[in-house]
Amino acid sequence: xxxxxxxxxxxxxxxxxxxxxxxxxxxxxxxxxxxxxxxxxxxxxxxxxxxxxxxxxxxxxxxxxxxxxxxxxxxxxxxxxxxxxxxxxxxxxxxxxxxxxxxxxxxxxxxxxxxxxxxxxxxxxxxxxxxxxxxxxxxxxxxxxxxxxxxxxxxxxxxxxxxxxxxxxxxxxxxxxxxxxxxxxxxxxxxxxxxxxxxxxxxxxxxxxxxxxxxxxxxxxxxxxxxxxxxxxxxxxxxxxxxxxxxxxxxxxxxxxxxxxxxxxxxxxxxxxxxxxxxxxxxx
Numbered sequence: 001x002x003x004x005x006x007x008x009x010x011x012x013x014x015x016x017x018x019x020x021x022x023x024x025x026x027x028x029x030x031x032x033x034x035x036x037x038x039x040x041x042x043x044x045x046x047x048x049x050x051x052x053x054x055x056x057x058x059x060x061x062x063x064x065x066x067x068x069x070x071x072x073x074x075x076x077x078x079x080x081x082x083x084x085x086x087x088x089x090x091x092x093x094x095x096x097x098x099x100x101x102x103x104x105x106x107x108x109x110x111x112x113x114x115x116x117x118x119x120x121x122x123x124x125x126x127x128x129x130x131x132x133x134x135x136x137x138x139x140x141x142x143x144x145x146x147x148x149x150x151x152x153x154x155x156x157x158x159x160x161x162x163x164x165x166x167x168x169x170x171x172x173x174x175x176x177x178x179x180x181x182x183x184x185x186x187x188x189x190x191x192x193x194x195x196x197x198x199x200x201x202x203x204x205x206x207x208x209x210x211x212x213x214x215x216x217x218x219x220x221x222x223x224x225x226x227x228x229x230x231x232x233x234x235x236x237x238x239x240x241x242x243x244x245x246x247x248x249x250x251x252x253x254x255x256x257x258x259x260x261x262x263x264x265x266x267x268x269x270x271x272x273x274x275x276x277x278x279x280x281x282x283x284x
Contacts, residue, residue, distance in 0.1 A: 005047030007100040007243065008107070011224075011232070012077040013045040014245055016059060020045075023063035033062040050081045073225065080107075086158055090151050097241040101220070101234045102151075104243070105159060108222040112230070112257050114169045115218035118179065119188060121152050122159060123168060123195055123203075128188040129153075131180035137238060160198075165228070167202045169260050171214045175205055175277045182281050189278040196271055204264035205273045213263055219253050230254040 005013075020030055027045075031038045034055045043049035051059070053075045060071055087094070087102045094102075105111060105122075113120040118132055129152050133145045140148070159166065175192075178185035196203040206214060221230040233244040233253045244250055265273060 004096065006081055007103045007232075008077050008083075009050050009081040010047035010245060012051065012056075012074055012081065013047040015074055015077075016051065016056070017045040018247070019060060019063040019065050023065075025063065030059060030062070033058055050078050053078060069225075086154070087151070090147075090154075093147060094151070095240050097243060100243050101241050102155060104222045104232050104234065105155065105164075105220075106162070107224055108164055109225060110165045110167070110223035110228040111159070112167045112221040112223075112228070113219075114216070114257060114260055115174075116171045116214045116216065117174065117218065119170060119174060119192070120168050120220075122156055122166065123192060124152065125184070125188050125191050126153060127184045128180065128191075131184055135180070163200060165200045167204075167261075169204045169206055169257070169264050171206045171210075172208050172273065175274055178281070186278065186281045189274055189281070192274050193271060193278070196267065196274075202267050203270055203274075204261065204267060205270040206260060206264045210260075210263040213260055216256055216260070219256075221250070221253055221257055230257075 020027075025033075027038045027041045030041045034040070040049060044051045044055070056074050056078060057071060060066070060074070065071070085103060085106055087099060087106075091099055111122070113122065118124075119128060121129070124132070126149050129149045130145055133140055133148060170192075175189065192203060195201050217235060219233050219235045222232045222234075223229055224231055230250050230253060231245075233250050235242040235244065235253075244253070264270070
């Protein structure tokens with residue numbers, strides 16, 4: 001593989017590096033295991049080269065990692081490293097970092113999403129998404145907005161089809177105060193209630209009283225195994241999307257989400273909060 005590493009090849013490389021460090025192997029020793037040069041191990045771990053299945057099996061065996069599920073998952077990552085996803089038809093018109101986000105989202109078994117200012121993208125209605133883009137700081141043409149809304153709706157469909165477990169935390173002002181027109185807000189609140197009744201989806205509302213926590217930057221955390229332990233995080237900023245994959249970078253976000261969840265309403269309380277907000281949209 002040449003050029004820019006894919007998010008999957010980076011995940012594969014990072015996993016192999018993690019197991020190497022746990023086993024207290026250095027790169028020259030790992031190179032001896034696969035009868036190759038240290039440069040290849042380095043490029044595998046950086047994601048610039050995709051390890052072959054036999055290399056993955058031999059390295060994991062040398063590192064003392066004999067869990068067949070781990071081996072199978074890493075071999076699948078290697079197989080899929082350069083595979084084109086459903087988003088390929090849109091890729092030329094999307095930023096590479098946004099493509100990375102979609103790839104993580106597509107591969108994840110668990111997605112946890114917190115956004116203090118707006119409804120998370122995976123829950124937005126088309127009208128709400130268009131309103132967010134229209135009123136945001138970036139100047140987008142109507143055609144560009146329409147295209148990005150289309151991609152966002154496709155993301156929602158694909159994640160729902162995959163059975164990914166999704167957990168969302170939304171700050172109460174987002175629920176109570178219309179970001180756009182009453183009609184758009186009403187439709188969005190109804191969509192939240194419907195989504196909250198969907199299997200594998202949990203929605204929690206963070207109350208006004210948790211304002212200090214609500215100052216936390218929005219982010220999405222992704223897990224790829226049976227357990228919901230975060231393995232990658234994306235953080236949106238004005239210049240694009242920051243992708244974090246190193247354990248020491250991911251850990252603070254996982255801790256923050258736990259704090260937000262503890263301070264948030266229960267799913268049942270959250271549904272009642274959203275239902276009350278829906279009733280009051282037009283003063284009823």
